Amino acid sequence: NAGVMQNPRHLVRRRGQEARLRCSPMKGHSHVYWYRQLPEEGLKFMVYLQKENIIDESGMPKERFSAEFPKEGPSILRIQQVVRGDSAAYFCASSPTGRELFFGEGSRLTVL
């Protein structure tokens, strides 16, 4: 059973460009979460999704950030018009029950 798959592992963008991060949950997992780890900080919750539904997005910045988990395909975290402060590691996690989380290897975004 493959783990949570995230891609790209590393992404470099210039200020003002868009970043798209993808996450395929573990097989059989219907709960998907995105967390962000800023440099020298712990992990912070961003959003919780189930298929075609955003359950809790209270940790998402109000502007430029969006997330989706379509009926088919991976979950996508989209950051528009990136700024240097968006440089961070973005982790996706999935869960079969909404309780125990399993994390992917993360996507490291660098904004030049």
Next chain:
Amino acid sequence: GIQVEQSPPDLILQEGANSTLRCNFSDSVNNLQWFHQNPWGQLINLFYIPSGTKQNGRLSATTVATERYSLLYISSSQTTDSGVYFCAVEGNYGGATNKLIFGTGTLLAVQP
């Protein structure tokens, strides 16, 4: 919101030594997990342990929910145990969205 404190903040061990990491939380929880972030940045699920005791090889964990703390024991440490150990909790506010609040972590370095 719920506060999560981990101690010690950092720890240096000689290979073969044992250690105990502590996680204190400020309110009742319905979810507690321990994670290991290795030097390559990967987040590995160690234990889902909102209460009770679990063991997995050289690692074990105990959560005393009524006293609001959890302990992670590492026995016969190896250099591959190096990294940051995070405790993460979800407050018991009704429902379960798995909005985990992460502690600041314990940085462990195991020297050969």
